[in-house]
Amino acid sequence: MLKVLRDAGPQTKNQLADVLGIPRTTLNASVRGLTDAGHVEDGSVAVSSGGRRSVTVRIASGRRFLVVSMSETSARVALLDGQLTVTSGVNIDLHDRDLETEWLADTVCRAAHRLLGTSAPAAVGVAAADIEPTAAEAVVARLASAYPDRPRATVSAVRALALGERCEGSASAADDLVAVRLGRSVTVATVAGGSLVLGSTGRSGEIGHLRVEEFGPACACGLTGCLDAFVSSSALVAQATSLARRGRSSGLAQVLERAGKLDLRDLVDAGRTGDAVVAQVGRELGQRLGRVVAGLVAHGNPRRVVVGGPVAAIGPSVLGDLRATVYRLAPPSLAEGLDISLSDPYGRADLIGGAAAAITSWIEQDF
Numbered sequence: 113m114l115k116v117l118r119d120a121g122p123q124t125k126n127q128l129a130d131v132l133g134i135p136r137t138t139l140n141a142s143v144r145g146l147t148d149a150g151h152v153e154d155g156s157v158a159v160s161s162g163g164r165r166s167v168t169v170r171i172a173s174g175r176r177f178l179v180v181s182m183s184e185t186s187a188r189v190a191l192l193d194g195q196l197t198v199t200s201g202v203n204i205d206l207h208d209r210d211l212e213t214e215w216l217a218d219t220v221c222r223a224a225h226r227l228l229g230t231s232a233p234a235a236v237g238v239a240a241a242d243i244e245p246t247a248a249e250a251v252v253a254r255l256a257s258a259y260p261d262r263p264r265a266t267v268s269a270v271r272a273l274a275l276g277e278r279c280e281g282s283a284s285a286a287d288d289l290v291a292v293r294l295g296r297s298v299t300v301a302t303v304a305g306g307s308l309v310l311g312s313t314g315r316s317g318e319i320g321h322l323r324v325e326e327f328g329p330a331c332a333c334g335l336t337g338c339l340d341a342f343v344s345s346s347a348l349v350a351q352a353t354s355l356a357r358r359g360r361s362s363g364l365a366q367v368l369e370r371a372g373k374l375d376l377r378d379l380v381d382a383g384r385t386g387d388a389v390v391a392q393v394g395r396e397l398g399q400r401l402g403r404v405v406a407g408l409v410a411h412g413n414p415r416r417v418v419v420g421g422p423v424a425a426i427g428p429s430v431l432g433d434l435r436a437t438v439y440r441l442a443p444p445s446l447a448e449g450l451d452i453s454l455s456d457p458y459g460r461a462d463l464i465g466g467a468a469a470a471i472t473s474w475i476e477q478d479f
């Protein structure tokens with residue numbers, strides 16, 4: 113029942129009995145037990161199909177879930193309710209910082225205390241991108257000692273993105289989707305039949321070191337021609353730097369002159385003003401990635417492909433060429449009706465996905 117309430121929001125008792133396939137009397141007893149324990153409460157009034165007004169049941173607003181989402185450019189600390197609504201949050205900018213793990217763990221914990229006051233969260237979720245691995249570990253360890261008896265879930269950022277998009281927004285009720293996260297590395301997560309695909313060793317979706325051109329450019333991993341060597345944030349910055357040096361963008365050339373180097377934020381800013389170099393690297397990224405995503409579409413037959421992560425913010429050129437390439441290369445019967453779109457640029461899906469994972473661990477540990 114709690115999983116249904118998490119995914120579908122407040123429900124009438126008739127709706128719950130239908131979805132769960134249990135008699136109304138059994139359901140009433142369960143709702144009464146959960147209400148007495150403070151886990152669920154009455155929600156707003158819904159008008160049923162027969163015109164009758166019924167009170168809905170929802171996860172109690174006193175049950176708050178603490179989520180920390182760490183990406184290459186920021187860490188966010190937020191509280192969400194059982195309906196996966198963000199109720200408060202703090203953003204910690206990580207641009208221009210050499211990531212110091214103890215500083216990050218301290219700052220995250222202080223933010224959590226400020227949001228929660230003296231109360232404890234019902235559960236804690238951490239969604240971490242492939243940043244310094246020790247940074248994510250330090251944050252998880254610090255939260256574990258701050259809230260020792262609370263259930264915890266840790267998921268990768270791309271899986272949080274997929275879980276969040278599954279529960280939220282235009283992907284609502286999309287049980288077959290592929291999330292693509294563009295950041296320091298490119299990663300994907302697949303939701304099939306409503307469940308995350310993990311793989312035999314739990315590493316499903318690590319496509320960054322898929323070698324798309326055996327004799328292509330050198331990759332950070334030591335091999336050549338990996339997908340990351342073309343589309344990771346550092347690869348894009350290197351491509352844009354080279355084009356700016358050759359006089360292809362006066363705006364980026366000025367930044368280069370002033371700062372001595374470019375970073376992803378410079379590309380995002382320039383992309384907003386229609387910079388030609390950013391548009392070009394974005395188009396090439398879309399085409400390169402599109403060939404890989406077309407294969408994923410042929411294999412997994414998703415209803416939706418959603419693209420997120422810090423690199424996705426560089427502009428519409430990425431999405432345009434990605435779409436065109438996938439629709440051109442994927443088998444037509446699988447491309448038909450496929451939706452390809454950008455995730456919320458503010459990364460709300462990561463928080464929602466982290467909270468969904470936290471609620472799952474709460475249900476599994478406390479019930």
Ligand SMILES: [Zn+2]
Pocket residue numbers: 320321331332333334335338340341
């Ligand atoms: Zn590689």
